Amino acid sequence: MDPHLLRTYVTVARLASFSRAARELGYTQSAVSQHIAALEADLGLPLLTRRPVAPTPAGERLLEHAGALLLRIDAARADLDRFAAAPRATLTVAASPLALHPRVLAALPATGVTLRALDRDRVPAAVATGEADAGLVDGVAAPSDPLRLPDVAPLAATRVAEEPLAVVLPAGHPLAGRSGLRLTDLVDARWLDAPAAGVALDRLRAVHGGPAGRGFRTALRYEGADPRAVVALSAAGHGLALLPHPVTEGVPGAVTVPLVSPRLVHRTELLLPTAPAGQAERGGRLGEFTHRLRG
Amino acid sequence: MDPHLLRTYVTVARLASFSRAARELGYTQSAVSQHIAALEADLGLPLLTRRPVAPTPAGERLLEHAGALLLRIDAARADLDRFAAAPRATLTVAASPLALHPRVLAALPATGVTLRALDRDRVPAAVATGEADAGLVDGVAAPSDPLRLPDVAPLAATRVAEEPLAVVLPAGHPLAGRSGLRLTDLVDARWLDAPAAGVALDRLRAVHGGPAGRGFRTALRYEGADPRAVVALSAAGHGLALLPHPVTEGVPGAVTVPLVSPRLVHRTELLLPTAPAGQAERGGRLGEFTHRLRG
DNA sequence: GGACGTTACGAACGCCGTAAATATA
DNA sequence: TATATTTACGGCGTTCGTAACGTCC
Numbered sequence: 001m002d003p004h005l006l007r008t009y010v011t012v013a014r015l016a017s018f019s020r021a022a023r024e025l026g027y028t029q030s031a032v033s034q035h036i037a038a039l040e041a042d043l044g045l046p047l048l049t050r051r052p053v054a055p056t057p058a059g060e061r062l063l064e065h066a067g068a069l070l071l072r073i074d075a076a077r078a079d080l081d082r083f084a085a086a087p088r089a090t091l092t093v094a095a096s097p098l099a100l101h102p103r104v105l106a107a108l109p110a111t112g113v114t115l116r117a118l119d120r121d122r123v124p125a126a127v128a129t130g131e132a133d134a135g136l137v138d139g140v141a142a143p144s145d146p147l148r149l150p151d152v153a154p155l156a157a158t159r160v161a162e163e164p165l166a167v168v169l170p171a172g173h174p175l176a177g178r179s180g181l182r183l184t185d186l187v188d189a190r191w192l193d194a195p196a197a198g199v200a201l202d203r204l205r206a207v208h209g210g211p212a213g214r215g216f217r218t219a220l221r222y223e224g225a226d227p228r229a230v231v232a233l234s235a236a237g238h239g240l241a242l243l244p245h246p247v248t249e250g251v252p253g254a255v256t257v258p259l260v261s262p263r264l265v266h267r268t269e270l271l272l273p274t275a276p277a278g279q280a281e282r283g284g285r286l287g288e289f290t291h292r293l294r295g
Numbered sequence: 296m297d298p299h300l301l302r303t304y305v306t307v308a309r310l311a312s313f314s315r316a317a318r319e320l321g322y323t324q325s326a327v328s329q330h331i332a333a334l335e336a337d338l339g340l341p342l343l344t345r346r347p348v349a350p351t352p353a354g355e356r357l358l359e360h361a362g363a364l365l366l367r368i369d370a371a372r373a374d375l376d377r378f379a380a381a382p383r384a385t386l387t388v389a390a391s392p393l394a395l396h397p398r399v400l401a402a403l404p405a406t407g408v409t410l411r412a413l414d415r416d417r418v419p420a421a422v423a424t425g426e427a428d429a430g431l432v433d434g435v436a437a438p439s440d441p442l443r444l445p446d447v448a449p450l451a452a453t454r455v456a457e458e459p460l461a462v463v464l465p466a467g468h469p470l471a472g473r474s475g476l477r478l479t480d481l482v483d484a485r486w487l488d489a490p491a492a493g494v495a496l497d498r499l500r501a502v503h504g505g506p507a508g509r510g511f512r513t514a515l516r517y518e519g520a521d522p523r524a525v526v527a528l529s530a531a532g533h534g535l536a537l538l539p540h541p542v543t544e545g546v547p548g549a550v551t552v553p554l555v556s557p558r559l560v561h562r563t564e565l566l567l568p569t570a571p572a573g574q575a576e577r578g579g580r581l582g583e584f585t586h587r588l589r590g
Numbered sequence: 591g592g593a594c595g596t597t598a599c600g601a602a603c604g605c606c607g608t609a610a611a612t613a614t615a
Numbered sequence: 616t617a618t619a620t621t622t623a624c625g626g627c628g629t630t631c632g633t634a635a636c637g638t639c640c
Binding site: 001002003043044045057058061062064065066068069072073075076077079080081083084142145150151153154 | 296297298338339340352353356357359360361363364367368370371372374375376378379437440445446448449
């Protein structure tokens with residue numbers, strides 16, 4: 001279970017080729033072959049089929065572990081590096097698209113900030129590995145409940161904002177007149193799946209608690225990051241969408257109905273590496289930013 | 296960040312001695328010294344003070360990472376081993392003391408089971424590392440919310456039971472006559488801290504959301520695992536206790552008042568390694584157990 | 591001076607690259 | 616036959632142990 005071997009293994013699995021993996025890693029094919037052989041011998045299991053190169057069931061399983069493991073190693077190294085490194089001049093903030101709440105925009109320092117838009121599930125990793133100095137993630141949760149984030153490293157999450165959730169429907173929709181909607185009434189509707197810009201459907205299925213894979217069928221999948229586009233698509237009849245209430249307003253042809261059950265909110269959180277050396281480093285622009293965000 | 300080096304590092308830190316760590320690990324002092332030197336060179340930071348041997352601030356931080364990392368490695372190996380190994384004849388179940396709900400006891404197969412009582416936070420690790428085939432954990436959560444468990448490995452958690460929570464008071468207590476109690480009324484009371492047998496106080500402080508370290512002061516700390524002992528201690532005036540309602544009843548001198556706010560329940564969950572090879576292995580006694588627990 | 595950690599050095603081992611062998615489409 | 620992985624083998628770097636050396640109580 002040497003990390004070197006694991007890194008080689010995931011690369012081979014990703015590229016589906018020993019030789020391409022070797023090129024990418026700067027090894028010879030031979031070395032890669034030996035790495036995989038060593039790993040298989042160590043675990044006592046075949047991990048890859050050759051020709052074509054693809055993971056076996058056990059190999060699939062190892063991939064899940066290896067990804068988390070390598071990420072954690074990088075996170076640990078980055079975290080320790082922060083002890084030695086001088087605070088950087090430019091502040092990098094990783095944010096999921098819907099996390100750019102007005103409060104956040106107001107709190108951002110006027111200069112020297114890089115804002116990096118990422119998918120929701122890549123934000124914690126970015127903060128953990130030091131790729132970003134701070135993160136902003138959004139998601140769905142019960143009121144005043146923290147978001148459920150993968151714990152790749154010791155990160156501190158604090159609440160930035162919570163807004164009600166609303167269902168977006170095209171103007172002519174039979175449910176468009178209601179003053180509030182329940183999720184259970186909408187299980188059989190057609191939905192927009194917009195994992196980056198909206199609330200992912202599997203999240204709804206999980207919250208709803210029904211049998212996996214049933215309900216919340218997808219009408220159209222939108223892979224962009226613009227929530228206004230989602231509202232417009234919904235107005236055009238391509239499916240229902242669940243979004244934080246504020247962003248749904250003012251689009252012609254779209255009707256917005258608050259979600260009343262279950263009680264869920266759209267929540268934005270600030271993600272920080274838990275402070276080394278007693279917050280000392282929090283001076284500078286990061287301190288300025290977090291203070292404005294909290295105060 | 297070689298796991299070997301990390302392992303020796305955590306051992307040295309734990310034993311506060313290079314030579315004792317060397318004995319425990321089967322190395323010479325020299326090798327251990329070289330390991331630490333290599334790790335410090337790699338990270339560019341001193342990790343330990345010598346004479347006395349103790350972690351530096353950076354070293355403290357590395358300990359947090361290293362523990363999680365080594366645990367994950369063991370978990371991954373154990374998980375992969377399950378692919379190769381034949382199902383074991385005897386089923387080992389790790390359980391936290393309060394997780395032994397009547398439904399659990401009823402579902403346990405009549406023979407061939409080892410039940411291992413562990414602290415709450417050690418159960419997930421035991422399942423992940425294959426030390427146990429299944430786990431039962433209890434904790435406090437909002438109704439129908441899953442417990443918040445450290446994710447050491449891909450584990451599946453399913454609800455086994457939820458019961459209301461009750462505050463235990465001695466018969467003469469001023470609040471003993473109430474029909475329901477709020478947590479906010481009890482912040483300033485004296486509490487029993489029974490991390491193994493009851494609800495840990497820091498959990499209450501976290502739920503209550505007040506400033507860390509304030510409120511829920513400890514009257515007496517009980518390190519055993521018997522919830523009835525907690526009730527008896529509370530009856531004897533050694534502090535309030537929060538327990539699942541059913542176990543609080545029938546102890547003379549103790550009064551039980553339901554907790555009405557915040558809405559929290561005592562929840563028990565079954566923890567399983569997510570099934571390799573499509574549930575195939577779930578036949579046998581583990582399948583029998585889980586089926587009875589769910590059905 | 592004694593217990594403990596460090597440094598020097600040599601031997602064994604492991605790991606990678608070259609090159610030949612082998613398997614598959 | 617061409618492409619891709621495996622195996623054989625040799626050199627080089629790494630890691631461990633022995634032993635000598637510092638160093639702090």
